[in-house]
Amino acid sequence: MAIISIEDLLNRAREFEERLEKYYASIRDESQDNGVRLLTYYLSRHRRHLEEALSDYSPEELSRIGRVKLKYDIEFYPEKVFHLMKTPPQEVKGRELLEAAVGYDTELVDLYKKILQQPLSTEAAVLIESLIRLEERDIIMLKKMIAMNYF
Amino acid sequence: MLLTGLLALGVTTGVFISLSILLLVAERYMANYGTCVISVNEGSSVFELQGGGTLLAALYENKVFIPSACGGKGSCGYCKATVLNGGGPILPTETPYMSRTELRGGVRLTCQVKIKENIEIRLPEELLSVKEYKGRVSLVRSLTYDIKEINMDLIDPEEINHRPGQYVQILAPGPDGPVFRAYSISSPSYEKNYVQLIVRLVPGGIASTYIHNLKEGDEVIFTGPFGEFHLSEDAATEVVCVGGGAGMAPISNIVHSIYHRWPERKCHLFFGCRTTKDIFYLDMFEQLAKEHPGFKVTYALSDPLESDEKWDGDTGFIHLSVEKRLTSEHKRQAFMCGPPPMIEAATEILKSKGIWEEDIFYDKF
Numbered sequence: 001m002a003i004i005s006i007e008d009l010l011n012r013a014r015e016f017e018e019r020l021e022k023y024y025a026s027i028r029d030e031s032q033d034n035g036v037r038l039l040t041y042y043l044s045r046h047r048r049h050l051e052e053a054l055s056d057y058s059p060e061e062l063s064r065i066g067r068v069k070l071k072y073d074i075e076f077y078p079e080k081v082f083h084l085m086k087t088p089p090q091e092v093k094g095r096e097l098l099e100a101a102v103g104y105d106t107e108l109v110d111l112y113k114k115i116l117q118q119p120l121s122t123e124a125a126v127l128i129e130s131l132i133r134l135e136e137r138d139i140i141m142l143k144k145m146i147a148m149n150y151f
Numbered sequence: 152m153l154l155t156g157l158l159a160l161g162v163t164t165g166v167f168i169s170l171s172i173l174l175l176v177a178e179r180y181m182a183n184y185g186t187c188v189i190s191v192n193e194g195s196s197v198f199e200l201q202g203g204g205t206l207l208a209a210l211y212e213n214k215v216f217i218p219s220a221c222g223g224k225g226s227c228g229y230c231k232a233t234v235l236n237g238g239g240p241i242l243p244t245e246t247p248y249m250s251r252t253e254l255r256g257g258v259r260l261t262c263q264v265k266i267k268e269n270i271e272i273r274l275p276e277e278l279l280s281v282k283e284y285k286g287r288v289s290l291v292r293s294l295t296y297d298i299k300e301i302n303m304d305l306i307d308p309e310e311i312n313h314r315p316g317q318y319v320q321i322l323a324p325g326p327d328g329p330v331f332r333a334y335s336i337s338s339p340s341y342e343k344n345y346v347q348l349i350v351r352l353v354p355g356g357i358a359s360t361y362i363h364n365l366k367e368g369d370e371v372i373f374t375g376p377f378g379e380f381h382l383s384e385d386a387a388t389e390v391v392c393v394g395g396g397a398g399m400a401p402i403s404n405i406v407h408s409i410y411h412r413w414p415e416r417k418c419h420l421f422f423g424c425r426t427t428k429d430i431f432y433l434d435m436f437e438q439l440a441k442e443h444p445g446f447k448v449t450y451a452l453s454d455p456l457e458s459d460e461k462w463d464g465d466t467g468f469i470h471l472s473v474e475k476r477l478t479s480e481h482k483r484q485a486f487m488c489g490p491p492p493m494i495e496a497a498t499e500i501l502k503s504k505g506i507w508e509e510d511i512f513y514d515k516f
Contacts, residue, residue, distance in 0.1 A: 034453040035425065038468055042492035129246075136247030140228070141491055149354050150396075150490045 002073035006124055007066030009076070009115065010054070013108065016078045017047040019085075020104075027089040027097075035151045036094045043101055046138065053134050054127075061123065068124040074114055081107045094151025102142045105135045188269045191215060196279065206238070206264040206272070216281040216374040217274065218320065222330035223262035229333075230261045237270035281374055282308060284319075286346060288369045294431035297352045298397055299363055300337070302345050303371055310343040315408040316380025316401040316486055316512065319346060322372040323358040332358035335400035335488065335514065336376065339407035346373070351397035380512045382408070383484050389417040391485040391506070393473060393497045395424070398488030399432060401514060405486055406436070410443050417445040419477065423469025423493060425454045427462060449476055470496040479505045487513040 003009045024040035031037050054062060079085065084092060084100040112132045116125060145151065184202025189209055191197070198213045207223050207230050210216070221227035228248030234257050241249075245260045264270070286303030294300050305311060313336055320331040338347035353359045365371065382390070382405060390409060392402040402420060409416050424430050436448040451465035451472045465472045470493065477500075485501045487494050494513045501511055 034468065038453070038492045038496065042495055045495065130251070133247055133249070140226070140247060145491060147353065147356070148490070 003076050003115075004070055004073055005066065006068045006070075006115075006127070009074075009111075010066065012076055013050065013078075014047070017050065020044075020082070021047060023085050023089070027092055030088075030090040031092065032090065033094065036092060036097065039094050039097055039151050043097065046101075049134060049138065050131070053130055056130075057127065065121070065124045065127055068121055070115060071118050074111065076111055078104055078107055095146060098142050098146050098151065102139055102146070105139045105142070109135045109139070184267045187266050189213070189266070190269075190271045192273055192276065192279065200266070202266045202268070204266055205262050206232070206234075206259075206266060206270060207261040209266055210261060214283065215274070215279065216283060216320075217261065217278050218333065218377045219262060219331055220320065220333045221262075222325065222328065225260055225263050228260065231258050232261050233257050233273040234259045234264065235271040235273060237268045238264045238272075239267065278377075281377065282311075283372065283374050284308060284311065284346075286371045286373065288365050288367050288371060289345065291365060291367060294349065295429055298349060298431065299352070300347060300349050301362060301365060302338070302347045303373075304345045306370070311346060311376065312343065313340050313376035314378070314380065315340050315382045315405040317376035317378035318401070318514075319348075319373045319375030320377065321348075321358055321362065322374075323361040325357045330357055331374070333377070334358075334362075335378075335404070337400035337403045339404055339411060341408065341411050349397050349400040349403070378514075380405075380486060382486075385482070386413045386416050387482055389419070389480065389483045391419050391421070391473070391477065391483055391501065393421045393423075393469060393485065393487040393489070393493075393501075395422065395469060395489035395493050396429065398490075398493075398514070401488050402486065403432065406439070406446070410439060410446065414443055415445055419447040420449070421469050421473050421476075421497075422448075422450045423472075423489070424450060424452055426452060427456070427460050447476075468496065469493065470500050473497055474500045474503075477501075477504050481505065483510065485511045487511070 003012060021044050024044045027040045028037045057065070081103040082100055084096055087096070109132055112128050112135070116128050120128070186199050187202040188197065188199050189206070196213070196215060198209075200209055200212070205223060207217070207219055217232065218229040219227065220229050225244045231248075231253070238259060241254065241259060242263050245263050246254065248260060249258055285306045287306055288301060289304045290300070290302035292300045316335070318333050318335045320333050322329050322331055334348045334350060336346055337349045338345060348362070350359055350362045352363045380401065390405065392405055394402045399422065402422070406418060406420055409418055420436060430450060433448070433450055440446045440448050449465055449472050451467060451469045452462055453468055456462055483506045485506050487497055498511055498513070502508060
């Protein structure tokens with residue numbers, strides 16, 4: 001299903017993140033690796049970060065930005081990059097989780113950048129730019145954790 | 152058809168590569184930015200240099216040392232300075248590291264700022280007193296299978312002044328040239344003639360491999376001290392330390408510095424390990440707790456024990472030990488160092504125990 005407005009975009013991202021949270025919760029229940037379980041708590045906070053970024057805006061502002069229509073439809077299928085959700089939770093390794101999270105964040109950044117190339121109101125562009133920074137910061141932290149070989 | 156397509160792709164790629172090389176050569180040999188002036192903190196340090204290099208390199212060459220852990224590749228986000236004049240527009244490689252306030256305030260990553268004109272910058276005053284040190288390795292000791300303790304006696308200068316929890320940047324040889332990497336000082340702040348580090352070997356890590364291969368007598372270059380940890384001078388303020396793995400370094404410094412100066416002060420150290428093989432310093436801290444009744448130490452193991460192992464300490468994640476053992480009191484500061492998931496989980500618990508966010512200091516890693 002294509003994204004045709006900013007509201008569509010935010011709803012689709014939220015929807016996928018809710019599915020991710022459920023998957024992380026199933027890992028916490030079933031994994032024997034405590035490092036991986038701790039990591040899932042950290043990764044589950046991603047949705048909260050998104051909500052925190054949006055909390056800078058009043059409901060009226062968000063509603064106005066949400067109504068902004070995209071001139072060209074954009075495809076968004078995040079499950080394509082999160083292959084890991086097909087892996088049984090008890091078998092997931094920490095590094096795989098981190099790499100999948102980097103893949104998902106990268107997909108979001110690409111998506112937001114495609115949206116920024118379209119004609120948008122300044123207000124909507126500022127919101128999308130802040131979401132890009134949020135995801136890029138997350139990618140940096142996740143890559144550092146991969147490099148440090150903690151999990 | 153396929154052959155024509157491949158040929159077209161090859162030609163296009165070739166043209167792009169040739170143009171890129173041409174631009175790089177032109178930039179290297181033809182661009183002449185002349186002599187540029189860099190002014191730091193309203194003229195408290197001013198130097199002239201030939202334009203064309205990065206601001207980070209220029210600062211380093213002129214003995215202004217600012218944090219940078221990636222060798223100027225724009226991937227650590229540490230080398231920030233407020234650029235008041237010159238420096239051109241901010242680059243997309245910098246924005247992920249900036250908050251909205253920093254973006255508005257002209258903060259830049261100095262490794263991404265190319266000197267093409269006079270530049271005026273502002274740095275925290277504290278950074279202007281950072282020095283470059285030469286040290287000689289005097290002790291290398293394995294603490295666990297992947298963590299070593301390294302002592303470096305200072306040669307030039309012979310003394311260092313640092314606060315508990317600060318770090319230095321070690322200069323390590325890398326495949327693409329020297330790189331700096333940040334390591335917390337684990338020796339207490341009253342020890343001025345040597346610097347001790349606790350370093351975990353990261354597989355493939357440039358600096359940790361270099362440090363783990365150091366031998367007694369080897370010379371090491373580093374800059375410092377850096378860092379924003381501020382231990383309260385109020386002896387009535389209880390200190391909570393939470394760490395894991397090599398995150399012990401700043402914590403060891405803080406604990407020993409506290410009991411050297413305030414023998415009666417209250418402090419609770421929480422340290423998380425995965426298995427018994429990751430435990431170190433426990434005997435030393437238990438001895439310290441006997442000498443100072445205000446000091447408590449809690450180690451926790453997060454992985455299940457082997458059948459032949461004995462452990463009478465806590466089990467589970469270290470933040471759960473914090474939740475279980477820490478009562479809600481006023482006047483506390485917390486210092487943490489470890490992996491980001493541990494820091495985030497412990498931060499939530501410390502806040503729930505009444506510690507204000509501004510009194511929680513942490514190093515993620």
